Amino acid sequence: MPDLRSVPPLREPVLVAAFEGWNDAGEAASAAVAHLLQVWDARLVGEVDPEDYYDFQVNRPKVSVVDGERRVTWPTTRIFVCRDSAGPHDVVIVEGIEPSIRWRHYAAELIDVAQQLGVRIIITLGAYLADVPHTRAIPINASSDDESVQDRFGAEPSEYEGPTGIVGILTAAARAAGIETLSCWAAVPHYAGGPPSPKAALALLARLEEILDVSIPARAIADEAKAWERGVDEMAESDEEVADYVQSLEEATDTAELPEASGDAIAREFERYLRGHEDEPS
Numbered sequence: 001m002p003d004l005r006s007v008p009p010l011r012e013p014v015l016v017a018a019f020e021g022w023n024d025a026g027e028a029a030s031a032a033v034a035h036l037l038q039v040w041d042a043r044l045v046g047e048v049d050p051e052d053y054y055d056f057q058v059n060r061p062k063v064s065v066v067d068g069e070r071r072v073t074w075p076t077t078r079i080f081v082c083r084d085s086a087g088p089h090d091v092v093i094v095e096g097i098e099p100s101i102r103w104r105h106y107a108a109e110l111i112d113v114a115q116q117l118g119v120r121i122i123i124t125l126g127a128y129l130a131d132v133p134h135t136r137a138i139p140i141n142a143s144s145d146d147e148s149v150q151d152r153f154g155a156e157p158s159e160y161e162g163p164t165g166i167v168g169i170l171t172a173a174a175r176a177a178g179i180e181t182l183s184c185w186a187a188v189p190h191y192a193g194g195p196p197s198p199k200a201a202l203a204l205l206a207r208l209e210e211i212l213d214v215s216i217p218a219r220a221i222a223d224e225a226k227a228w229e230r231g232v233d234e235m236a237e238s239d240e241e242v243a244d245y246v247q248s249l250e251e252a253t254d255t256a257e258l259p260e261a262s263g264d265a266i267a268r269e270f271e272r273y274l275r276g277h278e279d280e281p282s
Helices: 025-039 103-116 147-153 166-176 198-212 219-237 240-260 263-277
Strands: 014-020 043-047 062-066 069-073 077-082 091-097 121-130 140-143 180-189
Touching: 014 025, 014 103, 014 166, 025 077, 025 091, 025 121, 025 180, 025 198, 025 219, 077 103, 091 103, 103 166, 121 166, 121 198, 140 198, 147 180, 166 180, 180 198, 198 219, 219 240
Parallel strands: 014 091, 014 121, 121 180
Antiparallel strands: 043 077, 062 069, 077 091, 140 180
16 A cells, blocks of 8 residues: 655645556557656656556566666556646546456555545546547547536546446446546547557547646647558558548548537637647747
8 A cells, every 4th residue: 555644735636547458449548647747747656566456477577777787667556646737736647557356455545545645536547449530539538427527527427338447446436435536538540549549648638638727738749649640541541441431430420520510619629729839939
């Protein structure tokens, strides 16, 4: 259990969590969190004991040589604190790998972390493969079982039924502990679902900007998203069957989104564009 007694009091802390594995198509959610850790100068405050939760034949430790010394890095889950988000909240980030065993104990440990740090809401990030075109905006599905969260953030009630990952288990544990939850999932084009998927990661970051009322510098990942889209364009153009399929997805998406092309929607997209380029030199 991480000892967080040395962490100073946080400003209305929000916990953001993402996990590599089943919940992370195209590694979009883990990439979004990795970007936050970088741009917000996050400080590591604790990690879970990997012996308790991971099968090392599934998630093997890695050996590296640093300054002539051989080191072993174990698969684990780490907890960071970001006090430089420039928004109204300090942000606690949980970044790790979906555990192999003892999911209930693992979720309980993370809930204890949230309670120790005074977290009132947990935001989980995920990504799934879907029939969406890579040439259009990546859809983000935001859901919550808390009516107050639905009202505040425009989220929908969760209607999913079926197999779940650690994100679903953590959400259930948080609800049982009286902590609000919000889950944001990016839809990754299934025909281009291999990692990386920077356009989906960028879409998750844009949704977090709205939720946290903060600007997230994103020039680097926006450039990666453009390069990714060009690469998928080339792949689709080289295969007539894929090109026809992408066109059918585009037509279906455009038809479905036509009622949403309002002045407010266009203004929101323009604001996102400006935020993504505000760190560029003038």
